[in-house]
Amino acid sequence: MYIRWMSVSIVMACMATPAWAAPITATDKIVNAFMDLDSNHSDGVSQGEYRAMVEQRMNVRFKEMDANRNGEVSAEEYREFWLSKKAQWYRLER
Numbered sequence: 001m002y003i004r005w006m007s008v009s010i011v012m013a014c015m016a017t018p019a020w021a022a023p024i025t026a027t028d029k030i031v032n033a034f035m036d037l038d039s040n041h042s043d044g045v046s047q048g049e050y051r052a053m054v055e056q057r058m059n060v061r062f063k064e065m066d067a068n069r070n071g072e073v074s075a076e077e078y079r080e081f082w083l084s085k086k087a088q089w090y091r092l093e094r
């Protein structure tokens, strides 16, 4: 009888799980990562906050492409960049 009561109690506890304890989905993680862009904590991502992320990624990408750091990406630099990244992007190789 005690074990049965314990089982019922556990089931009821699981059913009464509050919303804040709901499992985090993959979409939740993506939304949370997006909201990390909200640098002024306004509960929204402004165009400026979004632009800052895009520019930061662009700067990283440009540095990867501009191997000799002369401020321009030559055809050869882009070829090397493409060859080094295409497998990763298109999962052709591991």
Ligand SMILES: [Ca+2]
Pocket (backbone or CB within 6 Å): 037, 038, 039, 040, 041, 042, 043, 044, 045, 046, 049
């Ligand atoms: Ca904001």
Ligand SMILES: [Ca+2]
Pocket (backbone or CB within 6 Å): 066, 067, 068, 069, 070, 071, 072, 073, 074, 077
């Ligand atoms: Ca260059």
